[in-house]
Amino acid sequence: MGKNGKKKFTLSWMIGGAQGSGVDSSANLFSYSIASAGYYVFGKREYYSNIKGEHSYFNVVASDSPVRSTVDSVHILASFDAETVFRHAWEVEEGGGIIYDVALENERLRNIPTIEERVKAEVAERLKNENVGETLRDVLTVAKRRGVRVYPIPYMDLIKKTGEIIGEQQLTLLLRMVNTMAVAASFAILKADINRLHRGLSYAFRAKKAVVDMNFTACKVVYDYVKDNFSDDFPITLPNRKNDEDLILVNGTTIVGIAKIVAGCRFQSYYPITPAADESVYLEDKQVFNLNPVSDGDEYEYPHLAESRQLSDKGHILVFQSEDELAAIDMAIGASLAGVRAATSTSGPGFSLMAEGLGWAGINEVPVVVTVFQRGGPSTGLPTRHEQGDLLFTIFAGHGEFPRIVIASGDMTEAFYDTIKAFNYAEKFQVPVIHLLDKSLANSTQTIPIPSVNEVLLDRGLFINEHLDGKTYKRFEFTDDGISPRAPLGTRGAIFWNTGDEHDELGHISEDPVIRTRMMEKRMGKLEIIKESIPASDKIATYGDPGAKDWIISWGSTKGPILDALEMLEEEGVGPIGFLQVKILHPFPAELCLETLQSAGRIIDIEQNYSGQMGRLMAMETGLRPTNLILKYSGRPFTSTEIRDAVKEVLARNTKRIVMNRGG
Amino acid sequence: MTVTQKLTMAHFRTPLFNDWCPGCGDFGILSSIQMALAELQIEPHRVVVFSGIGCSSKTPHYINTYGIHTVHGRPLPFALAAKLANPDLTVLAVGGDGDGLGIGAGHFVAAGRRNVDITYILYDNGVYGLTKGQASPTLRRGLKTKALPRPNLNDAVNPIALAVVCGYTFVARGYAYDTRHLKELIKLGIQHKGTSFIQVLQPCPTYNDLHTKEWYAGEDRIDPETKKPIPRLYKLEETGYDGEVKSPSDEEAVAKAVEAIKKSYEWGDRIPIGVFYRNPYVPSYDQRIASVAPIYLQSPPAQQPIRTRSMKPVANVSPLFDELRVHY
Numbered sequence: 004m005g006k007n008g009k010k011k012f013t014l015s016w017m018i019g020g021a022q023g024s025g026v027d028s029s030a031n032l033f034s035y036s037i038a039s040a041g042y043y044v045f046g047k048r049e050y051y052s053n054i055k056g057e058h059s060y061f062n063v064v065a066s067d068s069p070v071r072s073t074v075d076s077v078h079i080l081a082s083f084d085a086e087t088v089f090r091h092a093w094e095v096e097e098g099g100g101i102i103y104d105v106a107l108e109n110e111r112l113r114n115i116p117t118i119e120e121r122v123k124a125e126v127a128e129r130l131k132n133e134n135v136g137e138t139l140r141d142v143l144t145v146a147k148r149r150g151v152r153v154y155p156i157p158y159m160d161l162i163k164k165t166g167e168i169i170g171e172q173q174l175t176l177l178l179r180m181v182n183t184m185a186v187a188a189s190f191a192i193l194k195a196d197i198n199r200l201h202r203g204l205s206y207a208f209r210a211k212k213a214v215v216d217m218n219f220t221a222c223k224v225v226y227d228y229v230k231d232n233f234s235d236d237f238p239i240t241l242p243n244r245k246n247d248e249d250l251i252l253v254n255g256t257t258i259v260g261i262a263k264i265v266a267g268c269r270f271q272s273y274y275p276i277t278p279a280a281d282e283s284v285y286l287e288d289k290q291v292f293n294l295n296p297v298s299d300g301d302e303y304e305y306p307h308l309a310e311s312r313q314l315s316d317k318g319h320i321l322v323f324q325s326e327d328e329l330a331a332i333d334m335a336i337g338a339s340l341a342g343v344r345a346a347t348s349t350s351g352p353g354f355s356l357m358a359e360g361l362g363w364a365g366i367n368e369v370p371v372v373v374t375v376f377q378r379g380g381p382s383t384g385l386p387t388r389h390e391q392g393d394l395l396f397t398i399f400a401g402h403g404e405f406p407r408i409v410i411a412s413g414d415m416t417e418a419f420y421d422t423i424k425a426f427n428y429a430e431k432f433q434v435p436v437i438h439l440l441d442k443s444l445a446n447s448t449q450t451i452p453i454p455s456v457n458e459v460l461l462d463r464g465l466f467i468n469e470h471l472d473g474k475t476y477k478r479f480e481f482t483d484d485g486i487s488p489r490a491p492l493g494t495r496g497a498i499f500w501n502t503g504d505e506h507d508e509l510g511h512i513s514e515d516p517v518i519r520t521r522m523m524e525k526r527m528g529k530l531e532i533i534k535e536s537i538p539a540s541d542k543i544a545t546y547g548d549p550g551a552k553d554w555i556i557s558w559g560s561t562k563g564p565i566l567d568a569l570e571m572l573e574e575e576g577v578g579p580i581g582f583l584q585v586k587i588l589h590p591f592p593a594e595l596c597l598e599t600l601q602s603a604g605r606i607i608d609i610e611q612n613y614s615g616q617m618g619r620l621m622a623m624e625t626g627l628r629p630t631n632l633i634l635k636y637s638g639r640p641f642t643s644t645e646i647r648d649a650v651k652e653v654l655a656r657n658t659k660r661i662v663m664n665r666g667g
Numbered sequence: 668m669t670v671t672q673k674l675t676m677a678h679f680r681t682p683l684f685n686d687w688c689p690g691c692g693d694f695g696i697l698s699s700i701q702m703a704l705a706e707l708q709i710e711p712h713r714v715v716v717f718s719g720i721g722c723s724s725k726t727p728h729y730i731n732t733y734g735i736h737t738v739h740g741r742p743l744p745f746a747l748a749a750k751l752a753n754p755d756l757t758v759l760a761v762g763g764d765g766d767g768l769g770i771g772a773g774h775f776v777a778a779g780r781r782n783v784d785i786t787y788i789l790y791d792n793g794v795y796g797l798t799k800g801q802a803s804p805t806l807r808r809g810l811k812t813k814a815l816p817r818p819n820l821n822d823a824v825n826p827i828a829l830a831v832v833c834g835y836t837f838v839a840r841g842y843a844y845d846t847r848h849l850k851e852l853i854k855l856g857i858q859h860k861g862t863s864f865i866q867v868l869q870p871c872p873t874y875n876d877l878h879t880k881e882w883y884a885g886e887d888r889i890d891p892e893t894k895k896p897i898p899r900l901y902k903l904e905e906t907g908y909d910g911e912v913k914s915p916s917d918e919e920a921v922a923k924a925v926e927a928i929k930k931s932y933e934w935g936d937r938i939p940i941g942v943f944y945r946n947p948y949v950p951s952y953d954q955r956i957a958s959v960a961p962i963y964l965q966s967p968p969a970q971q972p973i974r975t976r977s978m979k980p981v982a983n984v985s986p987l988f989d990e991l992r993v994h995y
Binding site: 039040246250253265267289294297306317318320323326331334335336340343359363450456457459462491496499503 | 973
């Protein structure tokens with residue numbers, strides 16, 4: 004049951020098509036339009052490492068309460084190519100519907116080059132078992148046998164009709180609207196308000212009014228066609244509903260980008276890589292922004308370095324595309340040395356190269372933020388697919404020992420605040436901070452409350468703007484807590500040296516064993532300071548029954564499907580189950596985990612990797628070992644239903660290791 | 668704040684023990700840098716010297732300016748970013764030939780495309796000194812310096828030609844033991860608005876027994892008439908060579924580049940030093956940023972306010988949220 008005792012309503016909608024044919028924009032159109040009708044949405048994007056032609060799809064779940072994940076089954080499958088139907092018709096629930104292009108009914112499975120042989124064999128087997136042929140029509144016949152509704156749409160006729168209305172005869176131009184039409188057909192079936200599609204079109208196509216108007220005409224043509232030609236008995240309807248929450252529809256790369264601007268990040272370097280590059284491209288697009296007027300009694304804090312400059316009412320983030328990731332992290336460090344809050348953003352392969360620069364930042368105590376959107380590894384791995392495989396690597400990357408902080412966000416809202424915290428931690432403790440995100444967060448879209456910027460504070464730690472007391476400035480001065488006042492390059496009176504070699508307090512090379520020992524202790528000792536200073540609520544989060552015997556442990560974006568699964572389990576009367584989400588992975592909050600799990604009987608570790616990396620980390624840090632593992636490394640994120648089923652299996656049979664593999 | 672005291676070389680020295688080998692060419696380059704900075708009267712705290720790894724990359728520790736001794740092969744990315752973050756800084760990058768043209772070759776190429784206003788000084792002695800004399804990317808094929816068990820099998824890269832084709836807008840070569848000449852080159856490099864590349868030929872008295880001070884001085888070639896050595900090095904400016912592009916025309920830039928490259932292949936009996944190529948018409952990177960974000964020149968990253976006195980962020984992201992806001 005939902006929180007108010009009312010059963011949560013959800014709609015699972017999917018659209019698919021060849022990459023480059025507008026699957027993304029149609030999913031954005033649907034998501035925004037449905038959100039604008041008052042629903043919460045969560046959308047998952049799946050695509051190949053390919054520019055044009057391979058199959059991509061978008062699964063959107065809409066609900067009357069906040070939704071954080073997708074489910075395995077689909078209520079409406081919207082398509083405009085044959086491949087989508089061949090691949091996904093099987094996921095459509097009884098009573099659900101399939102929207103397809105009537106002109107494709109005779110398409111044959113074997114003629115679709117982009118379906119893998121294994122998938123083809125699987126589909127062929129299903130069709131054979133049903134004693135039908137191998138055309139699209141046969142797939143639909145089988146679907147109908149299961150009670151699935153089918154909605155053949157004569158896209159070509161409707162496109163021509165639209166062309167007549169708007170006075171456009173160029174077919175190639177008109178054909179581009181077929182994806183929009185599949186969305187409009189969905190709206191008609193769901194009896195949703197067509198006018199919301201107009202808002203969705205403005206969102207999906209931004210300011211291009213002519214495109215919006217043309218597409219809206221196409222929407223109306225399809226909407227009316229569906230209303231006139233099919234019975235209106237679809238079991239799910241989406242009437243406009245009142246929603247009082249101020250929401251944005253956003254994906255993970257965008258929310259991190261916005262947070263960086265808020266955080267005062269004014270330099271970001273990157274080398275193009277999927278799925279991280281979207282964040283940098285977004286920032287480059289939004290590089291100039293306005294500054295807030297200050298409230299009474301407050302004023303802007305201008306860096307001392309700005310002595311000769313005019314004051315400005317605008318801000319600017321410099322986004323730099325470097326020649327490789329070796330340079331990307333080094334550039335972020337260079338900018339940080341100059342006093343700028345600086346970051347770089349990458350994915351696994353790029354982070355591998357950054358290990359070198361990370362160590363340099365470590366020994367020189369340079370605050371730098373590395374945003375890592377994990378994807379399937381090792382090597383190039385699964386460039387466009389999801390995985391949480393880099394946890395142990397980010398914690399241990401680099402030779403030698405140096406302090407760092409590794410934080411992982413569980414959802415978009417956490418990603419926003421964590422981004423800001425990452426910069427605060429970096430400057431306060433003068434360490435590199437790795438912010439772990441993943442492909443699922445990067446490319447999913449979700450309605451979330453607008454983050455509250457008013458609550459944000461920027462803590463720059465011991466950042467000094469001038470050093471004029473005449474004493475020799477020591478960048479690495481030994482202090483009680485190991486943190487030394489940090490001046491930016493260019494500060495009068497504060498000349499210092501940095502070196503990747505071990506160094507003395509001034510920053511000059513030193514191989515003196517006594518200095519070496521003290522410097523190691525100065526740096527590594529900061530890990531204890533970090534542990535003491537960061538509040539518990541930033542380190543872990545717990546959900547569910549604190550007295551539960553069965554505990555789930557996890558980290559990162561598995562949070563969404565786990566929470567949705569827990570709701571389902573509660574509804575089914577399964578439980579009580581606790582859920583411990585670890586948010587700061589390094590330094591590891593060992594005491595908090597021990598405390599939380601002290602009365603736990605079963606510790607069920609749910610992660611998207613092969614070896615249960617956080618479970619191993621926890622064992623190392625606390626001695627507590629997970630009793631059961633629920634893992635997935637197929638490159639597709641967990642669905643909530645998948646976690647629900649796996650947890651039930653663990654509870655029923657105490658299965659030690661369950662590997663899930665749902666989703667295409 | 669004004670400079671009341673005239674800056675001398677002494678202001679740019681640190682009291683550290685210098686652990687380079689006696690007679691190392693690095694000393695001459697270090698002095699030339701210090702002289703150049705003193706003569707340009709740039710306050711020490713406004714200068715940052717970045718370096719890579721190797722003997723020569725210890726240079727920053729011996730200069731009393733900000734000194735950032737970075738990662739092997741990568742002083743350039745650090746240096747470019749610091750300069751872009753705070754354009755008021757005078758930024759120098761130094762490093763060896765292995766550092767810049769071996770492990771750092773990718774950064775060397777990329778820096779040429781950007782024309783950020785920094786000066787890069789490459790100490791070229793043909794060997795990896797600190798690891799005991801292996802062949803560097805500038806050692807010619809077939810040569811066997813004393814630490815090599817076999818002659819070098821790789822061809823040498825031509826740093827001047829490479830710099831020109833990569834797009835460096837000031838390309839020069841100096842000699843470590845001609846500090847007056849080198850100092851002038853460094854001054855020109857610092858004053859040039861764009862990326863300046865200065866290759867410095869430099870004996871390694873410990874590991875390069877071929878390109879020695881005596882070899883450069885031509886002591887193996889005695890003029891039968893004067894009975895004096897015939898030096899191998901000669902100054903371009905004394906021959907009437909002029910590598911400067913005088914007009915914003917691509918045609919002239921190409922012609923001068925080709926001439927510089929041809930010149931850079933002279934080696935052996937006559938080795939040119941001086942300015943090979945200079946093009947003041949290529950927009951520097953700060954101008955390129957300003958072309959898309961004019962605010963940059965007025966408010967570069969290190970000089971922007973990011974928070975108020977009460978620690979509140981100053982950026983207004985409401986318009987960004989508005990673009991994403993759900994309208995019911």
